[in-house]
Amino acid sequence: MVPRSAGAEPPPAWYLRDWDSGALYKRGRLLGEGTFGRCYQVTEVTSGRLYAAKLIPRARLATAAIGDRPLSLCPQSLADILRARGRLTEPEVRYYLRQLLSGLRYLHGHGLVHRDLKLSNFLVTERMRVKIGDLGLARRAAPPGRRWGALCGTPAYLAPEVLERRGHAVPSDVWALGCAVYTALTGHAPFEARHRPELYRRIRGARYPLPPQLSPRARALIAHMLDPEPAARPSLAGVLGHPFLTQGFTPQALPPRACHSVPIFVGQEPLRRILRGLRCWRGCGCVPVTPGGGRAPPQST
Incomplete structure (x- = not known):
């Protein structure tokens, strides 16, 4: 005791x-x-x-x-899932991001800034719902004319203005969330360096690689959220209204197997692609595969 x-x-x-x-x-x-x-x-x-x-x-x-x-x-975090999976698909990131934006809008609506957003603080329940955890560094946003200049948080997720001691604010949380989106989609943080000074130089210059496997909408959202100028970053409502979230497929739920393997999204592909695959299979001997990579079951004619 x-x-x-x-x-x-x-x-x-x-x-x-x-x-x-x-x-x-x-x-x-x-x-x-x-x-x-x-x-x-x-x-x-x-x-x-x-x-x-x-x-x-x-x-x-x-x-x-x-x-x-x-x-x-919450038995695990998004960091745990990423370690098991390597990287997440864009539909999964949209699924989680929508929930995180809802939680952050509630937090910011009460005048609080989280100041330590990262994948290990995004906790996933058994029902595959994500919650924002670890509010140990959260505090109220500075009033007009003042700023909280403390350098706190996780180094790879710190915004340029935080490194320059201009203080944490809502745009700083948006930056950290953008780092989390990038990490989930690629499997590694946008800003990496062996030594802290070099890491901070890359953050201040917003110097990060954009892997070619990312869709144009994902690349555009990341670039917007990781703008070195705080005022140029989108609001949370702006992130929610970005084409990455509004024009891509978002599952209504995720199965628990998504914690360790790529989920199969039924109904994601347009009907014309499915029909085209069936015509090719029957007409030329090609073997279609399922979204998970396995052979599709034979069809009777």
Whole structure:
């Protein structure tokens, strides 16, 4: 047991319920403690599976204006999925990005800047929904005429204005989100260098490679979000309205298998391509393949 000082929050109940799924969990040992709350090992009562859950006192949530549900159970992050997959497809990135934009709009709408957006802080639930985690560096945006010049966050995701001590603001979160989009689509961060000074030079100059496998819409969105001038970057609404999100296929849901292998999107290809493939198969002996790369089952005539 960890001794509790006077005035500290009482420990949470032994049993906790996830109101999203209705599942019941039994609280176990304390795993760690951060700025906003404590992380406990918990056991799902029905299955006996172990999870880590970060519990945040409601008083702190009210102070930060970020809601009132303290239980969050996310078995992995987008960084974990990327390590297993190498890189994600554009439909998957659109699926996750839409949810992240919704969460960030809520956060920014309450005057808060996250200041440490990255794939390891994008937590994925068992239902393949993504949540923004780790608000330990979040703070209110500076009032007009002032700026918070602290150099904090993850080095490869820092915006040029943050490196120049001009402070974090909404455009800085947009920059970091753009770095996350690039990383998810390519498998590596846009700004990489062995030594920190060179890394910062590349960030200030927005010098990063654009792999040819990215679609023109993806390349355009990344270039817009990673503009070295904060005022030139899109707002969150602008990102949501970008052609990358409005003109590409976005799945309504992702299967859990997407955590370790490329999902097959039914209905993604236009009907004319499917019919063309069937005509080619029947007429010239070609063998069509499924979106996952396997041979398609034979068709009776």
